[in-house]
Amino acid sequence: MYHLRRLLVATDCTERAQRAEVRAAQLCQQHGIADAELLTVREGAEPDILAMITNTDVDMAREQAATQASLELERRAGMLKDDYGVEFSWHVRFGKTATEIAQRADEIDADLLVIGAHGGNFFSDLLLGNTADRLAHLCRRPLLVVKNGPRQAYQRVLIPVDFSEESHRASQVALALVPDAEITFLHAFEVMFEGKMQYASVPRDVIDHYRMKAREEARTDLDRFIHAVNPENRQAGSAIVFGMPGPAVRDYSKSIQSDLIVLGKHGKSRFEDMILGSVTRDTLEQTECDVLVVPSGDRGLGIS
Incomplete structure (x- = not known):
């Protein structure tokens, strides 16, 4: 905690x-x-x-x-x-x-x-x-x-997650930091090779089938994730959206008028840090609400 x-x-x-x-x-x-x-x-x-x-x-x-x-x-x-x-x-x-x-x-x-x-x-x-x-x-x-x-205290908090340990840690911090806020967990998914399928003129119904399957799998993973990070079963909302993480976070935050977004920051390698950094920069630059960035590792996190 x-x-x-x-x-x-x-x-x-x-x-x-x-x-x-x-x-x-x-x-x-x-x-x-x-x-x-x-x-x-x-x-x-x-x-x-x-x-x-x-x-x-x-x-x-x-x-x-x-x-x-x-x-x-x-x-x-x-x-x-x-x-x-x-x-x-x-x-x-x-x-x-x-x-x-x-x-x-x-x-x-x-x-x-x-x-x-x-x-x-x-x-x-x-x-x-x-x-x-x-x-x-x-x-x-x-x-x-x-x-x-x-x-006033934070009322509506959005937590984008990718099911990583960093997302798990960020969720722990958010749940403890804003115990009375309305929490929403968000996961943005994409269909592997969808762009190539479109380029190859794969029928739309076939692509939709893969997208629906990916959404169902994402829903299962998100439910499992929320159960793991929320042992006290605190009431929380969840959302699955199709698209790239940066724009998805920006648009969904605006739709629910969140006043805080909590992001887990990767950093195991220069490449991972660059990828998450782009999402973090997009969120900081393109959203109107406050942003909490939780780093990887347990240094300074006060988690026990």
Whole structure:
């Protein structure tokens, strides 16, 4: 079972970044978490630039920049405590954003890392650049990308699955993280060699027969999967759709107006990481709701 005990929020201290901070505070409140931290990463070259502008030495400039950032984090932590009764500590680092965030998550053994997306084109307008994309590859901990201003706890959660161990792990995390949400498991299937059959002018009824058979097999596999990941028999919906995973997730999420999508991230090889990465990028870029990416392996997952 997944246990959410320690949470890290990476923020760039902008107004839009408050979405992630507020969602994190809500999760802390819902799960009774008392160990949470706000982290901001300043560019490594900032002290050098500041020192040149103010005609001071680099160490003093670094201290000034850290102090300024700490004061802002303290202010934000105070607002979160006032609004949600949650205590946040804070930390400032200098360097490459994604690398420093991932390292800090390892240092404090975070069970969940939360960052904010700014909207628009996800990868051109993301918190501190394409930080989420890099973090999804660097970080071995669940990564929650918050796109929307949270008004309530997550209500409708979509879990795309491919029956892999990664999907199993992501489902465990989702069921524990959002115990009161409406859960839907989604599997997208395709018919092997359908394109070649169409090219060879195989009759439509023959192709439909293979598609129906593939759907039935997918339904059986999905029912078995849900039973395995949901031992408490929590009520959950399921859907089988024909098509490629990326577009299927996007379209089905829109149809049910999900407010969270939970994806399992592969990574046993460069090829697998690239394939899942394309689905993850499509989901992050083309869907409007928040996205939780759960990595492979059990490091930082708090699963027992």
